[in-house]
Amino acid sequence: MIILGIESSCDDTSVSVLKDGKILSVAVNTQLEHIAFGGVIPEIASRAHLKNFPEVLDKALKDSGITLNDVDAVGVTFGPGLVGPLLVGVNFAKGLGFSLSVPVVPVNHIEAHIYANFIDNPDIEYPFIVLVVSGGHTELIYVTEMGKYELIGKTRDDAAGECIDKVSKMLGLGFPGGKIIDELAKSGDKKFETFPRGMPNSLDFSFSGLKTSLKYYIERHDSEFLRNNINNIAASFLDSVTDSLVTKLFKAAKKYSCNTVLLAGGVSANSVLRSKISDQAGKRKMKVYYPHPKYCTDNAAMVAATAYKKIMTDGLEKYRFDSGLDAVPFLVLSE
Numbered sequence: 001m002i003i004l005g006i007e008s009s010c011d012d013t014s015v016s017v018l019k020d021g022k023i024l025s026v027a028v029n030t031q032l033e034h035i036a037f038g039g040v041i042p043e044i045a046s047r048a049h050l051k052n053f054p055e056v057l058d059k060a061l062k063d064s065g066i067t068l069n070d071v072d073a074v075g076v077t078f079g080p081g082l083v084g085p086l087l088v089g090v091n092f093a094k095g096l097g098f099s100l101s102v103p104v105v106p107v108n109h110i111e112a113h114i115y116a117n118f119i120d121n122p123d124i125e126y127p128f129i130v131l132v133v134s135g136g137h138t139e140l141i142y143v144t145e146m147g148k149y150e151l152i153g154k155t156r157d158d159a160a161g162e163c164i165d166k167v168s169k170m171l172g173l174g175f176p177g178g179k180i181i182d183e184l185a186k187s188g189d190k191k192f193e194t195f196p197r198g199m200p201n202s203l204d205f206s207f208s209g210l211k212t213s214l215k216y217y218i219e220r221h222d223s224e225f226l227r228n229n230i231n232n233i234a235a236s237f238l239d240s241v242t243d244s245l246v247t248k249l250f251k252a253a254k255k256y257s258c259n260t261v262l263l264a265g266g267v268s269a270n271s272v273l274r275s276k277i278s279d280q281a282g283k284r285k286m287k288v289y290y291p292h293p294k295y296c297t298d299n300a301a302m303v304a305a306t307a308y309k310k311i312m313t314d315g316l317e318k319y320r321f322d323s324g325l326d327a328v329p330f331l332v333l334s335e
């Protein structure tokens with residue numbers, strides 16, 4: 001079975017081809033138009049998706065060696081995300097589904113981030129706790145089977161990725177900040193400064209206090225000091241962000257007597273987070289999984305992989321072509 005995955009919930013235009021559960025290709029165009037603004041501008045993102053989709057599709061097809069006529073189903077992200085960008089992807093998918101006479105499987109973006117873990121590790125056992133950390137989400141979810149999700153912790157304010165991106169902007173490091181701060185922190189001293197850890201006694205998260213603390217720290221120091229110590233500041237800041245994430249993930253695992261933990265979403269590409277979670281899981285003899293870095297940030301491979309799992313669970317019949325399929329910007333995985 002060949003599935004075409006389509007993703008456009010934010011600023012990445014992506015198409016992927018999957019055959020019988022294996023990724024044959026994934027093409028991603030990360031829009032550079034937003035860098036100058038220090039954040040994603042929804043209207044610009046929608047227009048860029050419209051322009052990018054034909055060439056991203058061509059690349060994904062060429063790299064996989066298949067043609068459109070080989071496609072058995074299309075999987076598309078229909079929420080959550082920015083309404084304009086989602087609408088472009090959903091309508092592109094519906095156009096393909098209609099013209100090829102194949103079903104279109106609607107995929108929840110957060111579910112796709114979770115199932116990105118199964119691309120290289122198809123035998124992960126349930127139940128597990130997954131920490132979803134991206135630019136828009138920071139959530140702890142207890143998963144007993146595909147489709148059964150219990151939300152057990154979430155951010156009360158900023159998402160972790162949002163906090164990292166905003167601090168990067170305050171430090172004049174550019175957007176998006178995750179990869180930049182990750183690189184700088186590698187040669188920094190995490191003990192250089194101690195920044196606050198939000199809501200230490202809860203499974204919920206808070207990153208706005210940390211962001212404010214960085215704001216005052218930057219105001220208190222001159223630009224030469226900040227420039228000379230940027231690696232140390234990045235390392236100390238990341239130590240705080242990741243401490244909160246790791247502590248709560250293992251607290252949740254203990255509470256739910258769960259022996260398997262997963263990471264998902266753009267921030268799960270972070271090297272400090274990955275190594276802290278591996279260390280802690282090793283000490284507790286627990287299993288830990290995180291996606292390959294190329295499947296952490298937004299991509300259509302995770303969408304195709306999730307659509308495939310849904311078809312295998314529910315049968316292709318359930319996903320007859322539906323011209324009424326619409327974008328759902330505030331789609332939830334569980335309450």
Ligand code: KG4
Nearest residue numbers: 134135136161176178266267269270297298
């Ligand atoms: O999942 P994603 O691509 O988009 C959303 O669904 O939000 O996540 C994007 C977020 C951004 O905040 C970006 O700065 C962050 O993931 N990110 C990272 C790293 N790579 C991307 N954060 C920390 N370390 C990284 N290596």
Ligand code: ZN
Nearest residue numbers: 134266297298
């Ligand atoms: Zn995402």
